[in-house]
Amino acid sequence: MEDTLAAVRRRLNHVDPYEEWEKETRQDAFRVARKKHAQESVQQKKARSERRAQEDERRAALHEQQLKEVEAQLAAMNLQKQREEEQLRAQWKERDKQLWQRIDAVIKVEEERLRAKQEAERKKREEEERMKREAEEKKRQEEEKKRKEEEERKRQQEKEEEEKRKLLEAEREREERDRADEKERKALGHTTAFEDWKRARETLKSMKNGPMKTVKADKTLKSIWSAGRRAITPKIGQLTNDQNAIMRISHEIVSIVRPTQPHPPPVYIALLSSLAKAILLQAETEVTAEKKSAIPLAQVATNLLMTLEGFADIFWAKLCQRSGGWPVPIVVPSVDTDGVAFTQDTRRKVLGYRDAEETTAEYSNRVSGLMRVYFHILVAPVNQPLDPIVRLPRYWAFFSRMLKEPQLLESPVAPQVLYTALEVGGLLAREVWGQQWVRLLALLYEGVTVGYHGSEGRLIGGQSPEGIAARVRVQLEIERIMNAS
Known part of the structure; x- marks a missing residue:
């Protein structure tokens, strides 16, 4: 035992480097482990603290969210409750309103029924009064109409009688003047207004019943006349206030009316009639719109009056046909040159009216255009004598x-x-x-x-x-x- 103990003691006091190194290594490892353990513990504690804080925050946020949701649900419930209360109050009000409306409707229906009854009675009375008034008014109007018709008839009759009297008086005065001036007039070679008007009427009648009738009845003559008429009309429409153009157109018209190979006499007269009509129609349209257009038209007419034999008579007849007695001038008699009395329609035609619808203003403007051309012909300078009717x-x-x-x-x-x-x-x-x-x-x-x-x-x-x-x-x-x- 003592040896063992001594060995142990020796052993205990012996320092082995490996053992020391191993011991120190173990201690270092222990220290490192303890330090690591301590650090991990701290980290774990810190992590737990952070997780706990995060959890607390999450729970707090969740709690706050849940609190808001609860408050929102409570607010929604309160709002729903208020709406239900308002809806109930509105329903009560609506029921109350409908009740009063039904009451008012019943009252109104009764009032309307009473009013309708009163209105029907009033209308019935008014209708009876209106029918009575209408009957009285109708009777009065019929009497008034009869009275006015009678007055108008008397007035028209008096007017016709007055016009007839004036016409007869004018004719009588004209005849007296004509008889008084007859000797002096014959000595001077002058004509009376009636003689001038008679000349136009008889020329027009003889032309219509003679040459014009002959030409229209013969196809050959009619075709010649139609060709000449179609050639004349554009010439008159081409007139301008240019002396060269006026002379050229005048010569062309003379060549159409009086060609180298003369036309048959009826055709010649018919072409003169168409020529006069074309000039006068141009006067009615253009001269009415523009006064200056009368000058070239009158110059052409004057050239033709100097050149074409018999044109003066026909031009005068057509002028009086379209403007009545104004070119003479004369009050158109109540009877024609053959003694036949004019009717209202035939006399209006002889006066120169185009139709029954032509107004006095339209007639006056048209006659003015025709007469403007005629007056320009009268004052136009000429190099040879013309018919007295156009001098x-x-x-x-x-x-x-x-x-x-x-x-x-x-x-x-x-x-x-x-x-x-x-x-x-x-x-x-x-x-x-x-x-x-x-x-x-x-x-x-x-x-x-x-x-x-x-x-x-x-x-x-x-x-x-x-x-x-x-x-x-x-x-x-x-x-x-x-x-x-």
């Missing part, structure tokens, strides 16, 4: 005859035609007739300002708007002529 002395005869015919002066057409005549030839007439023309203008001026034939207030053109306007133009034109140097 300058007719210009003076026109005014003297107009101022002698009160029935013509009453028409609203009169001042329009007089103005046209003055505008075309007033200055030339002053140069030709001098003081006599001035005296005639004085009478005319008195007629448009004071009254004609010594009757104050009885003005030329009457009181129609057309007559008043034309009368003012006549007055201004006379003043222009008298003031011209």
Whole structure:
């Protein structure tokens, strides 16, 4: 035992490097392990703390969310409760309203029933009164209509009788004047207004019943006439205010009407009629719109009147046909040249109206266009004598005859035609007739300002708007002529 113990003691006090190294290694490992353990413990503790904090935050957030959800549910429940309460209150109000509406409807129905009954009774009374009034008014209107018809019939009869009386009086006065001036007139070779009108009427009748009838009945003659007529119309439409063009067109028309190989006499007369008609139709359309277009038209007509034999008679007849008695001038008689009395329609046609619908204003403008061409023909310079019906002395005869015919002066057409005549030839007439023309203008001026034939207030053109306007133009034109140097 003692040896063993001594060995142990020796052993215990012996320092073995390996053992020391192993011991130190174990201690180092232990220390490292303890340090690592301590660090891991700290980390684990820290991680647990963080997880706990995160969990707390999550729980707090969840709690807050759940709290909000609960509050939202409570708010929704409160809102739903309020809505239900409002809905209930609205339903109660609606029920109360419907109840009162039914009550009011019942009351209204009763009131409407009573009102309808009263209204029906009122309408019945009014209808009875209206029917009674209508019956009385109808009776009164029928009586008034009968009375007016009777008055109108009497007035129309009196008017016709007055017109007939005036016409007969004018014819009687004209005949007396014609008889009084017959010797002097025959000595001078002058014609009366009636003779001039008769010339136009008889020429027109003889032309229609003679050459025109013959041409229209013969196909060969009609084809020649139609070809010539178609050639004439465009020539008249091509007129311009150019002397070369006027002379050229005049020669071309003469060549058509009077070719180298003469036409048969009926065709020649028919072509003259078509030529006159073309000139007058052009005057009605173009001259009415533009006054200056009358000048070349009148120059061509003058050239043809100097060249074509018999054209003056036919032109005069067609002019009077389209403008009545104004070219003469004359009050168209109540009977034709053959003694046959005119009807209302035939006399209107003889007066120159185109149709039953043509108004006085339209008629006046158309006649003015025709007469403008005629007056330009009268004042046109010529190098050979023309038929007296288209010579300058007719210009003076026109005014003297107009101022002698009160029935013509009453028409609203009169001042329009007089103005046209003055505008075309007033200055030339002053140069030709001098003081006599001035005296005639004085009478005319008195007629448009004071009254004609010594009757104050009885003005030329009457009181129609057309007559008043034309009368003012006549007055201004006379003043222009008298003031011209």
